[in-house]
Amino acid sequence: KAGVTQTPRYLIKTRGQQVTLSCSPISGHRSVSWYQQTPGQGLQFLFEYFSETQRNKGNFPGRFSGRQFSNSRSEMNVSTLELGDSALYLCASGNSRVRNTEAFFGQGTRLTVV
Amino acid sequence: TQLLEQSPQFLSIQEGENLTVYCNSSSVFSSLQWYRQEPGEGPVLLVTVVTGGEVKKLKRLTFQFGDARKDSSLHITAAQPGDTGLYLCAGVATGNTPLVFGKGTRLSVIA
Numbered sequence: 720k721a722g723v724t725q726t727p728r729y730l731i732k733t734r735g736q737q738v739t740l741s742c743s744p745i746s747g748h749r750s751v752s753w754y755q756q757t758p759g760q761g762l763q764f765l766f767e768y769f770s771e772t773q774r775n776k777g778n779f780p781g782r783f784s785g786r787q788f789s790n791s792r793s794e795m796n797v798s799t800l801e802l803g804d805s806a807l808y809l810c811a812s813g814n815s816r817v818r819n820t821e822a823f824f825g826q827g828t829r830l831t832v833v
Numbered sequence: 834t835q836l837l838e839q840s841p842q843f844l845s846i847q848e849g850e851n852l853t854v855y856c857n858s859s860s861v862f863s864s865l866q867w868y869r870q871e872p873g874e875g876p877v878l879l880v881t882v883v884t885g886g887e888v889k890k891l892k893r894l895t896f897q898f899g900d901a902r903k904d905s906s907l908h909i910t911a912a913q914p915g916d917t918g919l920y921l922c923a924g925v926a927t928g929n930t931p932l933v934f935g936k937g938t939r940l941s942v943i944a
Contacts, residue, residue, distance in 0.1 A: 723875070752931065761936030762876075762921065775931040809875050811932075821866075822923075822932055824875025 721746065723812050723825035731831045737798040740828045744791050744812030750774075751793040752822065753785060756807040765808075768793055800832045836860055837922055837935035845941040849911050854938040856922035857904045863925050865898055865905045866932070870919040879907075912942045 724743040732738050744751050753765040764777040768787035785795040791812075797804055807829050811822035838857045846852055856865065864883040868876035880889050882898035882905060889896045893916075895908040909916055923934045 754934070762923075762934035764931050764933055767931050775929065777931070811875070821878045821881065822876075824877070826873065826875055 723810060723823050725808075725810050725825035725828050727828060728826065729829045729831075731833060732800050734800055734802060734832055736800050737796065738800060738830060739794055739796045740808055740810075740830075742793045742795075742810030742812075742825060744793070744810075745814070745823055748812040748814045748823070749791055750813035751787055751791065752811045752813070753793070753795050754809045754811065755779075756809055756827070757805075762809065765795065797830075802832050805830060805832045836926070836933050837924055839920075839922055839935035839938050841938060842936070843939050843941075845943065846912055848913055848942055848944050851908070851910050852912060852940070853906055853908045854920055854940070855904065855906050856935055858924070859903065860926055861902050863902070863927055865902075865922060865924045867896055867905070867907055868921040868923060868934075870921060870937070871917075876919075876921055909940075912940075914942045914944045916940060917942050 726741045750769045752767040754762045756762045765779055766785045767775040771787045782798045787793045807827045809824050809827045811824045813822050836858055840855050866881045867879045869879055870876040880896045885900045885902045887898045893910045897906050919937045919939050921934050921937045923932050925932055
């Protein structure tokens with residue numbers, strides 16, 4: 720079956736702009752989590768959705784937001800982009816309400832803010 | 834604050850050598866997972882350990898979960914160039930906490 724699909728793969732934006740990233744989880748998966756990966760900080764948790772409800776939120780400013788649709792697809796939005804937002808944004812889907820089951824990752828969206 | 838500390842950060846070894854990477858925390862985890870990430874790809878799960886003291890083997894890779902469920906190790910025997918990648922440990926603490934990751938160990942195996 721198809722894996723986790725993230726679009727776009729690459730994105731270049733200017734400071735102050737806003738951006739929306741998309742994630743389509745594996746068919747049947749209801750959990751979607753978002754992570755920001757940078758060389759200095761590693762994978763930092765952004766938020767987690769399960770059946771359209773935000774279950775957890777990491778320590779990121781309010782400029783970072785997300786949502787999940789009824790078909791489990793998820794989007795994350797970053798407003799007023801800063802240079803420090805340049806990172807690989809990874810989405811992971813899971814098929815269980817239980818968190819210690821496998822997280823399946825997409826290839827990520829590489830965001831560059833100039 | 835990084836809940837999971839991984840060491841070493843970088844490791845460069847010759848093909849055929851053995852190595853161990855560590856994942857430590859002051860917190861107790863209900864489960865720990867190990868992932869490998871290659872350039873341009875997302876992390877891929879290698880193993881999940883859930884019981885204190887548990888040892889799991891995956892071909893040349895041996896994973897151990899500490900008795901107190903605060904630490905884990907990954908041992909690779911006779912490393913091969915195909916083992917090159919970023920090794921990440923990740924854990925779920927308790928209750929409704931999300932899966933959190935260490936910063937990873939970047940392994941390079943030279944032929």
